[in-house]
Amino acid sequence: xxxxxxxxxxxDTQASRCFNLLYERYAGKIYSKCIxxxxxxxxxxxxTQEIFTKIFLNLSRFGEKSKFSTWVYxxxxxxxxxxxxxKKKQKNIFSDExxxxxxxxxxxxxxxxxxxxxxxxxxxxLDNIPAGDRAVLLMKYQxxxxxxxxxxxxxxxESAVKMKIKRAKAKAQETKKELFKEQPI
Amino acid sequence: MNNFQRLEEEQxxxxxxxRRRDVQENLSQTFGLFKFIGQIVDxxxxxxxxxxxxxxxxxxxxxxxxxLNRPPSExxxxxxxxxxxxxxxxxxxx
Numbered sequence: 001x002x003x004x005x006x007x008x009x010x011x012d013t014q015a016s017r018c019f020n021l022l023y024e025r026y027a028g029k030i031y032s033k034c035i036x037x038x039x040x041x042x043x044x045x046x047x048t049q050e051i052f053t054k055i056f057l058n059l060s061r062f063g064e065k066s067k068f069s070t071w072v073y074x075x076x077x078x079x080x081x082x083x084x085x086x087k088k089k090q091k092n093i094f095s096d097e098x099x100x101x102x103x104x105x106x107x108x109x110x111x112x113x114x115x116x117x118x119x120x121x122x123x124x125x126l127d128n129i130p131a132g133d134r135a136v137l138l139m140k141y142q143x144x145x146x147x148x149x150x151x152x153x154x155x156x157x158e159s160a161v162k163m164k165i166k167r168a169k170a171k172a173q174e175t176k177k178e179l180f181k182e183q184p185i
Numbered sequence: 186m187n188n189f190q191r192l193e194e195e196q197x198x199x200x201x202x203x204r205r206r207d208v209q210e211n212l213s214q215t216f217g218l219f220k221f222i223g224q225i226v227d228x229x230x231x232x233x234x235x236x237x238x239x240x241x242x243x244x245x246x247x248x249x250x251x252x253l254n255r256p257p258s259e260x261x262x263x264x265x266x267x268x269x270x271x272x273x274x275x276x277x278x279x
Binding site for chain 2: 014016019020023027028029031032033035036041045048049052053056057115116117118119122123126137138141142
């Protein structure tokens with residue numbers, strides 16, 4: 001049964017079977033994103049619960065303009081971003097110093113290196129870069145979202161998102177070099 | 186599948202059966218509560234609005250002025266013949 005069929009059936013009948021089906025499909029992925037964003041298992045568990053509550057309370061507003069998974073992940077990222085914003089009392093985690101930094105040179109190698117980074121290192125690198133950078137890298141490389149989809153979620157222009165991704169990749173490379181200095185043989 | 190997606194799978198595995206069950210139970214309770222509140226609102230809200238409108242001297246949903254609806258003993262209009270109508274003709278014999 002496809003997501004859309006389950007959603008329509010749930011909206012018609014409020015059957016708990018439909019709720020359980022969507023929960024089984026998305027709970028693990030939502031939890032994983034929450035762990036990446038919030039870095040604490042207990043916070044991620046609470047966030048997963050809150051996000052599911054939001055999803056089901058707003059299910060009738062899902063306009064089917066995007067894939068259901070994209071809509072679910074947009075709620076997930078926005079929840080995590082809002083949570084971090086409240087925690088840090090920072091107005092906008094996307095308007096940090098990086099916004100004013102000069103444009104990094106992207107010769108295409110940074111993306112390849114990023115995607116081929118060993119999983120353990122990737123996790124450490126993601127944990128050590130700013131939340132805004134982490135979010136855009138996850139949206140692009142984990143969820144395979146388009147620039148437009150990311151721009152819609154973050155309420156930014158597409159060119160601002162492209163710039164943000166470029167800077168996030170540079171930041172990730174820089175962080176990897178700092179944290180995992182190559183050992184001389 | 187790239188390493189970002191492998192990392193996602195690895196982290197999703199941390200969401201073990203016990204966590205999954207705990208969150209699912211909490212969500213069921215939350216939605217059960219919402220459903221209950223919704224049902225109460227559905228049943229009682231129109232009646233409550235009717236009572237408030239009547240108390241304020243407004244007209245009820247049937248268009249009558251609820252504030253002036255007095256019994257005949259207090260000068261109100263008699264509603265006319267009430268009760269069941271008599272059967273037409275004789276009752277059928279067995």
